[in-house]
Amino acid sequence: MKAFALYASAALTIFMAAAPAHADPESCRKVKFSDLSWTDLSLTNATASVILTALGYEPEQTILGLPVTFESLKNKDIDVFLGNWLPVQEQEFKSYVNNGDVDVITTNLTGAKFTLAVPTYVAKAGVTSYDDLSKFSDKFNSTIYGIEAGSNQPLLDMISAGRHGLKDWNVVESSEAAMLTQVDKMTKGKEWIVFLAWAPHPMNLNFDLTYLSGGDKEYGPNFGGATVRTLTRKGYRQECPNVTKFLENLHFDIDYENVGMNEIMTNSVEPIDAARKLIKQHPDMLTAWLDGVKTFDGKDGYAAAKAAVLTN
Known part of the structure; x- marks a missing residue:
């Protein structure tokens, strides 16, 4: 009996080591973005969505006004906002940051x-x-x-x-x-x-x-001159560290957004298709965005996104 127990314990240890640990809990699988119908934000949201989908997450976008976006972050109705332009939004919405109602993750665009x-x-x-x-x-x-x-x-x-x-x-x-x-x-x-x-x-x-x-x-x-920041609802960093790591890495540049917005506005390309096209044109950016990021089930994030986005 003792030998069987030792065998079972060893087998369980091997199984647990072999089974991939989830990078984030199930509650983080759905990632909710605010969409203000701005072309630049449509592009950046689409870029994040293409990659998160490849990682096994379920991104969704909700069209909101700017004041409602901040209230929705505060009330935890949405998770992520990629369009916090400074200084234009600073005075009106700085209380949300100062009061800790939202978390500032990174500056995703400069210049x-x-x-x-x-x-x-x-x-x-x-x-x-x-x-x-x-x-x-x-x-x-x-x-x-x-x-x-x-x-x-x-x-x-x-x-x-x-x-x-x-x-x-x-x-x-x-x-x-x-x-x-x-x-x-x-x-x-x-x-x-x-x-x-x-x-x-x-x-x-x-x-x-x-x-x-x-x-x-x-x-x-x-x-x-302006910068654009990424915000999340309060506590999201602790609850969903893998998505947050991706958001911390997700930095854009002016050329990327100029070209992507031109695809959407001038060539009438859907944002998700424009994002796919640009990611394929900038594989170095995908590498940087997924540094240290896993899939939802804990596997290598870059390998999964490369297979899903760069080779398709």
């Missing part, structure tokens, strides 16, 4: 921009800063092309205050699509135009543009 730009042929002619614009008022028809009303307030305040010598200038408020149509039309004729521009966005691929310096008062330093 984003939001400020005025001109076609590069205009920059080469002498317009490289906000202060240069007034020297060429006639060429610009004293006009700045903005986007929808409510999004151009820094420009309206700038003109009202007479900063950069632009006291009598006008801002055309329409929409992103209308502004880009105007840029396309005028650049084809080598006309002079100054407009709101940002990165990541396909405009950086479709137009040869130059961002203007000197707009720190209007949009902040570093050409309206």
